Amino acid sequence: MRAGLNIGHGSDPGLVRRLNEDYHRVWEYPLRDGHLLLFGVADGMGGAAAGEYASRTAIQVLDECIGRYVADVGAGKAVIGLDRVVERCARLANHRLFRLSEDPQRAGMGSTLTYIALHGQRAYVAHVGDSRAYLVNGEGIRQLTVDHTWVEEQISLGLLDPEHAQEHEWRNLLTRVLGTSAEIEVDVTVVAVEPGDHLIVSTDGLHGLVPDEELLEVTRSARNSQSAVEQLLNLARERGGPDNITLVIVEVP
Numbered sequence: 001m002r003a004g005l006n007i008g009h010g011s012d013p014g015l016v017r018r019l020n021e022d023y024h025r026v027w028e029y030p031l032r033d034g035h036l037l038l039f040g041v042a043d044g045m046g047g048a049a050a051g052e053y054a055s056r057t058a059i060q061v062l063d064e065c066i067g068r069y070v071a072d073v074g075a076g077k078a079v080i081g082l083d084r085v086v087e088r089c090a091r092l093a094n095h096r097l098f099r100l101s102e103d104p105q106r107a108g109m110g111s112t113l114t115y116i117a118l119h120g121q122r123a124y125v126a127h128v129g130d131s132r133a134y135l136v137n138g139e140g141i142r143q144l145t146v147d148h149t150w151v152e153e154q155i156s157l158g159l160l161d162p163e164h165a166q167e168h169e170w171r172n173l174l175t176r177v178l179g180t181s182a183e184i185e186v187d188v189t190v191v192a193v194e195p196g197d198h199l200i201v202s203t204d205g206l207h208g209l210v211p212d213e214e215l216l217e218v219t220r221s222a223r224n225s226q227s228a229v230e231q232l233l234n235l236a237r238e239r240g241g242p243d244n245i246t247l248v249i250v251e252v253p
Contacts, residue, residue, distance in 0.1 A: 001028050002035065006251035008225030009039070012233050014205055014241035021051035022203050022246035023059050029070040031119070038066055039248045040115025041131050043203040045177070046101075050109035057100065058093040058111045058178055065089035066117065083190050086117050086126040090178075090186040094128070097179030110179035114145060114201050118250065123199055125189040129177050132207050134215065135191060136198040141216040144189050148176035197252045198225070205243035209236045225249040 013020040044055030112129025222228035
């Protein structure tokens with residue numbers, strides 16, 4: 001990782017869960033026309049150690065997949081666009097988890113996955129589940145992903161008021177997750193970014209307790225991204241920490 005990058009990351013089991021089933025990583029790969037920064041979070045599920053295994057596997061697949069892309073670029077091979085690469089990597093993670101879940105001890109396991117490949121002035125976001133990605137810039141904070149939950153679907157159909165959705169008993173019911181079916185639809189968003197912007201990925205243990213406005217305030221006021229991460233982890237714990245809490249904050253170099 002290059003010196004001088006402003007990156008913060010952290011994970012906390014919270015105050016209720018015995019295991020931390022979240023997983024996250026940050027990587028940097030050299031390319032001929034600059035560097036590719038990759039960072040993501042995954043929130044596993046499945047009971048016992050299956051959830052932890054699922055989230056870790058999903059993130060590890062990204063390293064394998066993006067690593068092959070970088071190697072192909074370095075070898076001068078023809079490659080597809082990064083928007084298609086990030087989608088394929090998420091699909092590969094789904095395929096891997098689905099195959100592994102055939103083991104009876106891991107039956108029913110799955111994971112969310114939200115990650116960003118940052119190259120130059122473009123952020124390539126791939127997303128499945130209810131972890132989130134945000135962009136913080138001079139205009140404020142913008143959520144770059146849509147939660148794949150029953151509640152979010154009802155809101156989009158006009159059948160549920162957003163205010164009531166926050167307390168709905170099915171607010172955490174996922175409608176899309178890695179590992180539970182052979183094929184998965186992956187949301188991909190490409191966003192233009194500028195130096196000094198901040199990109200955030202988080203699991204629902206954070207954004208379920210810390211509203212966007214507070215996330216914006218802490219990101220802007222903290223002395224660096226790691227300090228912002230630590231402040232936000234503490235806020236989630238102070239508010240009960242009922243779930244695992246994980247986030248990564250990256251300032252665009």
